[in-house]
Amino acid sequence: MVTETPDATPAGSTASGEILRVSDLTLHHLVEDRLVIDGAFMSVDSGEVLGVMGESGSGKSALLFGIIRLLLREVEQRSGRIAYRGEDLMAKSNRQMEQLRGLEMAMIVPGGKFSLNPVETAGSQIVDVLRSHFPDRSKKDLADEAIEILRIIGIPDPDIRFRAYPHELSGGMAQRILIAKAMACSPQLLLGDEFTVGLDVTIQAQVMDHFHALLRERNTSLILTTSDLGIAATYCDTIAVIRRGQIVEYAPVLDFFANPQHSYSRLLLSAAREARAQQKMDEARVDVERDTSQDRRFVHEDLPAPPDLYTLVAPGHLVRLEDE
């Protein structure tokens, strides 16, 4: 059933190397007694943006928290291997993970000002991140660097924002601060959890464009959960669709939008397109109109998926077998 797919090794591809490899990740919720994540796998290269799509409650966020190993206390990990640059994260102690978070991988949380400590200034919260990893550097030094980070993130008047309390910030500004916190120590892998939800469309585009450019510039990888088709189509290189904790489809972005294979993926796409059509949304960000000139292609030939559950329909394009 597979129609034309891009070449297995497209011209733009760079072998920049795998940064994260997750296999057979299973998370069990003790209180609700259900699998939040069931046998998830992924492979992320340097500079790749992986979009995890699914409806709310599908386990998108849990997947990110599982990778960064910040599980809710009632969630236990049943199985799984998480390798970051070849290092086994499961073998690391809590202390080692604390060091790794922020420095190597960090998460951008949603919620704007509600995700910032309300009683401390935005600047001091960025300084807190820096100081956690560079305890020996002087306060003044860290403050200067924090202001510089704010500037890089695209925050106007960074020294004023530095002294602002979260309640004094707009939603978009607060969300930029959250991005600044995650990027403060220049980690190589970012996990973004629907962090543009709730922002208005123009602000969202501004934030995402600037952020995306920064990622490219620094060759930073991102795993982004989203339920926004536009965002997935515009910024992601690879798409994973997740339903009830299971990855049902995993594919390069163009391939996915051209040839969704799993019935659930098709359902998602058609529902979203229908909603867009109804809202008569005629922005530039329609999924098919992606400017691919800057794209690097990421095609994962050796995804760690169990072969008895998944079929390879095209290079790097896996579909979970359907039960029904």
Place this chain on the structure above:
Amino acid sequence: MTTTTWPAVRVRVPRLSASAIWAGMRRQKLLTIALGILAVMIFLAAVGPIIAPHDPESVLRETLLDEQGQPILNSQGDPRTQLVNLRAPSGTYWFGTDEKALDVFSRTISAPRVDLVIAIASTIIGLGAGSVIGLVAGYAAGRGRLVGSLAEVLTRFMDIIQAFPVFIVALALVAVIGSGQDKVIYVLSFLFTPIFFRYVRAETLLVRELTFVEAERAVGNPTRRIMFNHILPNSVTTATVQGSAVMGYAILLTAGLSFVGAGVAPPTPEWGAMIRSGVELMQSGQWWTSVFPGITLGLTVFSLAVIGESIRVRWRGSGLRGY
């Protein structure tokens, strides 16, 4: 074909378990026990003095014999009287007898008629008064120049009453109007009025802005009718939810007043006064006169607190916020 919901905004707050335990504790089991205790206390309030094995207010008649086989009389002159009067718990006197030869068990089960009645009456009066004043103050707030400022003064006044420590005010008021069951009811009603006032006023401020109130006004219903028939039923619930907890508080205050001799005086059976009668005895080791009324009181207040908490939880959907 099924439709897929594609929610635009979703607040994602990770929920951890301690909160789940706090909110979702096994209230059902506890609630059943609490309701059982309360039912027993209400039953005792109705028939306690009747089913009591001994008269709760008059001394025991039978005489005891001393070492020589001579009868010891219940007379004030005899130094042995107090020792004779005090009898440890036994088959005849389940909770023992106190220093006046009164049966502690009979008095303990007769006390709900005093304590529970004070609690229920003062809570209901306080709720009634607080609701009406709160309704008026809430409805009038920010209205006309005179009415609005009167409402403001009333609210400030209620705030300042609450600035006095409750027990001290209770003591002072009892000093003014005298002690006894009815007086304690008045005093507690007065003290509870501001509590209910606050809830009803706050709710009224919200309810009066709702469209249906505007609609009632538009069709020309008189103000009094709107206030009492439409706003009051909607604004009184949060206050009513507090009722059970306030009742428990009333019992504690009553017992406290009686304990310092300012509430209900002996020989009327009242838990606080009974505990007081055992103060010196606890130092010399005769524990029963104070311990049994205290436990019974504690169980009653405990059950009211548990019931109050589960009503609150059911009402708001989450509980144990604050105390």
Place this chain on the structure above:
Amino acid sequence: MRKFLLRRFAFLIPQLFVVSFLAFLLIKLLPGDPVLIILGPLRTQEGVIRETKRLGLDKPFFVQYGRYVERTVQGDFGNSIVTKQPVIEELGRRVPATLWLITLGLVACVVIGIGVGYVAALAPPTGWGTWLNKSIIGYGFLAGALPDFWVGLILVFIFFATLGILPAPIGQLPGYIPSLLPDGPTNIDLLDTLIKGDFGQAGTAFRASIMPVVTLAIVYAPVVLKITAVTTTEVFNSQYVTGARAVGVRRRTITRYIMRNALLPIVTTSGVLYAFLLGGAVLVETVFSWGGFGQYTVDAVNALDFNVIQGMMLVAAVFTIVVYLLIDIIHYFVDPRIRVSTVGSS
């Protein structure tokens, strides 16, 4: 910037006025003519008239209130009818002992409450964590249901009557007649004996304060404990703490985030408890013959000693007002949301 604090302080003046008015009004409502109470049964007609004039009771109501405010501002609370001593002096001797007791009690409640509450909030959801949280809930209900004076009596029965390891509940310094003690600078026996350097007496005073303080802790620590457990849990689960952990903020800083945010509700609750304890201490003092403000109050009420009742109402209300003021000031310094914004918003 300081506007909030100024306004808050300005609000004290009407508060104090109304409080003094209520205290005055209450005494006006007292049954019986104070002149008759003062003069006793052996009085003459002229004596009554003279005393009425002297007290200004023949003047109109508001003139009397004006005189009362004037006297009170100058620190003249009148004389006690029973002891004939100036009320302000007696309050000065007794209030410190009560403040000492309830302060120790509050400190115990706060230390236990915050300590156990914090552990409970961060405990694992299985095993001992569940057990701890359930016990705290049950204990909270139970402690809230028990009268403090009864708990004090139980302690007396166990530790004095049965085990004999703590002194009898007969005052701050059992075994010494209060009137034989020299007036110390603080009017708190434990501190006075320490200042005097008499460590034997100080030891006795210390042992005598164990039971009353433990009583307050047993009954009121759950108040702080509950609010600590609930708010710490809430803050720990909050988006901002999760967010900070997810970007690798170190543990020490996370703890600071939790503490600073959970602090406000805990401070408020502790302050309300402190004000409440002044009333609650009346009963606990009675059990332990503490000789403080509480017992003084009870005696005054039973003797209809109106000047004393008036004085103690004022002291109690002023104490409450001051405590609430302190709560607001702490909020002001901890919570930037109260402060007027100094930074332009985006």
